[in-house]
Amino acid sequence: MWSKKIKGKKLAVQILEYLLISVLVSGFVFCFLYYLSGTLAENYFVYRGTELTRVQERVLAVWRSSICAFGALAVFVVLFLFMLGQRLSYLIRIIRGVERLREQEETEGKDGKTIQTEIPLEGNDELAELAGAINYLSAVRRELDMRERRMQEEKEAWIRSLSHDIRTPLTSMLSYSELVLSREETDREELFRALVLTREKARQIKELTDQLMEGERQKEEPAEDLGLLFAQLAQEWEAVLEERFAVQTEVSGLAGASGMADIDSLQRVWDNLISNVEKYADPDQPVTLKIERGPDEAERGGVRAVITQKNAVRKDDFYKESYGIGLKNIRRIVSRYQGEAEVTEDGESFQIKIRLYFPPLLQNSSEIPS
Template sequence: MWRSRKKERRERLSWEVLGILGATAAIAIFFFGFLYYTAMSVATTYYEEKDIYLTEMQILTMNGWIRSLSLCAAVIFFVALFLFLMAQKLMYLREIIHGVEALRTHRMDFVIPVEGNNELAELAQSINFLAETERMMKARESEMQKEREGLIRTLSHDIRTPLTAILSYTEYMKQKGQPEPEEVYEYVGLMGRKAQQIKELTDRLLDTGRRSSERIDNGKLLMEQLAAEWEDGLEEEFDCTVHLEHCPAFSGTFDVQELRRIFDNLASNVEKYADPEGKVELWVSEQGEGLVIRQRNRRKAEKAKVESHKLGLESIRQIARNHGGDVDTESDESMFEIRILLSGIL
């Protein structure tokens, strides 16, 4: 069926050319007749007015010359008219050739106008389709490249957060001298969890950011553990308060590492930008079918502020979007508050 349609289109183009050829030929024949009979009439009238009488041989010779000159004029007229009528299609074909050349050199900023309903129009449509497909592929490739770069930046930032915690624990143990066995056991456990987190983030980075979800039967217990880790990392320098009284019991399939990265980034932002003299509060509560994680802290004084690249905030926002939510922030000269909505968890 496709071949028959394609054949019909070819016939349409050939019929168009044959139509132009036939019309041009008809006009040329008419032009030949007009020239011939007009010239014969003018010659006859002239000889009659001059009382010149030609022999039969002279009349035949004159007719031959007039016929030959008229035929030559008609042929020239035919060729000129045919080329004139075909000039538009030849120019269109030239435009298609330029489009093919642009496609060959990967210049995609062009569109060939589709004129008519023949093979040339079909060819123009095909070239436009190829160019549009190439543009879409390049745009998608550029978008994927940006996503990969953003993923690498955020995961690299998130890897640095537990690494910083391990270094802090190590430095604390050195300064402590001879800590109690229970304290050593606690800090070794914390460092082991942070090291495992670094390993999982590194694996994810090497695996192009593939998420790893698992079934959690007690979501509230998970929130309590993550909030406890958040508090353990900050309590030595900050006055931290955790509010979990409105955290509901829930279960589901989650990427635990992504949830842990949220709390790690929250803690990292507190360490960098919060005023140690102020209070830091964390809430985990229910909103509809979603879970809200909210943190509020006092900001550092103007002179003590640290330049922010907002990588941690962008990482949190991306994780929230992975869970169908989003992030809102409010800040003024003295306070900063972030509100993270994870939709569809409950």
Template structure:
């Protein structure tokens, strides 16, 4: 319900625009009205135009009365002349007695409205008009200036309304122009140019829409780049794996052919070929297991992993103890430093064990047994930092590797929102793992 009641920013801007335009138009109307009245008053004092209209009114009445042969009883026709002439009031007197006025008062009315008394006017202020039945005194009130006041008001209203429309159209034009820009830029994106940025203007629903399109464009670019990198990496992996599988597989087929066609000299040679075939078969199995593990990890999304919270020190001690025993069985010395700060960490244990298995498996292949393998972990700024260092043996360059294990480690650690880096300096090889810590225990 809150979403229904909440006004959008664009609607609020439109309402504010209408209110602001109305106030600006009202101010313009008042300014035009005041200026126009001042100019009219100034013109009246300096011009005889209105005086001429007043002077022409009485002759026009006399001409109308004589032309229509009107009597004093023809008040309807007299009122019709006043209505057509406009801005005039007419008072008729006979022997200084009020007879009729065109503003609705007659001698029969009991209204106490003030009526002009001809005795208080000079002869220049009233005139004698001859009717068909008699003569009468006529007093006329003139309001010709109101015609121009009304004209000023009408022009002020028109100009203010046009000003209001211009302001509203200016606001709407800004928004429609921006919509046109967005439409043009979206068509550019549709054409395949994803590097073209979307223009961001203002802070309303249109700018929010543009921001969303921009984020979607960037996400799509990142996805395409990620897919391209994955395609290249998989292509390289397939090429390397095909070479690594072909070599032991070719040797295995050769050994089996020798055994099948009995091309060996004696039983000792046969046993040797069988042993070599078994080693090649295990080598192929190891490579296929690594390949399966790699594709299993890369086809697993982060949301598919069930993370659990663990006591960090207990978990790390257990994992390092397990790997230390394996290293010691291969003749390595292990030196490790636990964290003095208690902490908890959330991770997918099976995946995280796989990282340790791959890392320590590489140590058994490439590390020099004469130098100690050092392991240390600590807490810094709510991050768990793990460092594993060993000395590289001289024969390590002769051992070929596809790098599947390290790629698998990269993927697993990234699924845990962490980082893993590898450094090699002066014959020492180091692995650095960085994982977020849920909370430290005090």
């Protein structure tokens, strides 16, 4: 890529050089023709035995000079135009290259494809600088277009992700409320649990809509007891699913562990896990959730947690279609925890294993744009 000014001869200096070279060559041609014609004329008249008068010699000299000058002038014009034509033809190629770049820009605007076309650099004068500058501006424009398309794609993916995550707590609220309403008798404790769940999901929906309006941010805060935090999430997971599925939960190894955590993001991961069970799990088979402590970070400190959810896959065709938005959301969120989500599916069973890293409490909480 052209990134700095090409240092070389000025175009005017090159033209003067072409002019000087043409003058020297044409002068040499004139002298060569003049003396060659003089020698030939002298030999011719000696051979014929003709002796010229002084006037005839002057006339012959004028004719020789005129013919040789005309020949030298022809050589000068041809040579000068030939050398100058090389730069003029390069200028024409630059103009055509600019036209191709303009046509390419129009084509890219229609089909979204990027085709890299550059004007070749020839010489080291202002024309080469011009070609290099055009190539540089073209490359910058392509880079800006690529960044704009990438940002647009990321924005659309983020909106789809957030829209999916907004629907997930709504689905949980509807499912749980319908379950409570379907019973003829509901005790006070169950109603209280339904209200608590509804309030929590409503708060989460508000948080998600705020992110949609203001932009997504990662907000880490101290979690003094990660074991308690994950136990609460596991209880919520069990409370939402236990009426329709045979659920099993296990939380081990995190009691007393602490770290910096974005609880809202964790809640979104949890909602996607619940949604995945509700949509695709076989209700006749058990669904398990296991949360355990991963290997400690020897150098950085902090805590690693491993979350494993496993269920059988339901067979009815109604649930065959899946866009994978929930899994994409989980992968995107856990990547901010320097983690990963590993999915294993064989058509009969489905398992997702999530690994998360929580920095130690010594780090200051901060809001980091995602």
